[in-house]
Amino acid sequence: MMRALKSFGAFWYDFVIGDDWHVAALVVAALAVTALLTHVARVNAWWLLPLAVFAALAWSLRRATSGKN
């Protein structure tokens, strides 16, 4: 039962997160900061997520090509 649950979890982790969890963490963090800036500081931070996405991609590629991932 536990093994089946682990396999199920591992499949969905691999399906959504994939090879580099840092990308997912950065996107989620950027969305949280965007929501805070928009709702608390009243700043229309439309530029933040695209910047975070490009940074996450560059970081992940760098890690992949330098053998860290």
Next chain:
Amino acid sequence: MTALPLILTVFVACAVEAIEALTIVLAAGLTREWRSTFQGMAAALVVLAAIVGVLGPTITLLPLTALRLVVGALLAIFGLQWLRKAILRASGYKALHDEASAYLREVAAAKAAPEVRKRGVSDWYAFTLAFKGVLLEGLEVVFIVITFGANQRNLGAAAIGAAIAVVVVAVTGVAVRAPLAKVPENALKFAVGIMLTSFGTFWGAEGAGVTWPGNDAALLVIVPLVALVSLGYTAWLRRGRPAIAAPTPATNAMTDSEEVTGR
């Protein structure tokens, strides 16, 4: 936004997945036997239809802002994984995906497996191979159909795009009776990664409360910008390494989740 960009995006994404499923189905059917292969395919399609039937209407019940935040985040993460692999392939750090060699690998494995009758299926190997292949590739199709369709409040248009892709690939596969190796699959995967990342970024930020300059028209800037940055990263990585010419299992040195997700 009109339904056309939605249908086109879903069509291209689903065509890529359908081509990979076709390779597995052909390997099972031509090497083993068609009856068990079709049974496996049909069983997978029933499971996928059930997932769409349950998740589709449920997810559209969510408030649009929450839906865009969650789905946008998932799409951006999902799209970035596609884009990452596409860039690594295009820059030579990872072997290009090749349907012909994937087909040969499946055929070799299918020929070596023993024929076992199980649960009323005459060839269990052919059944499970087709079932797993169609289910795994189909899950990505379902994910894209549900996320794009629900966000646009137009599940029907997304389903139409997916259905057209599956029919076109299936009809072409039946006609040529061979894996569709001539389709520029790596370029298509690059394009799908760009679209998923762009829409994910757009919807995710909207869900977080942002108002995009120009509203929906912002996508006309986001999509080319993501494409341009991705091509820039590819060029940057290419400078440091020559491209891999022939894709073989041995050259696919980087471990990844492709065997699971098909990306």
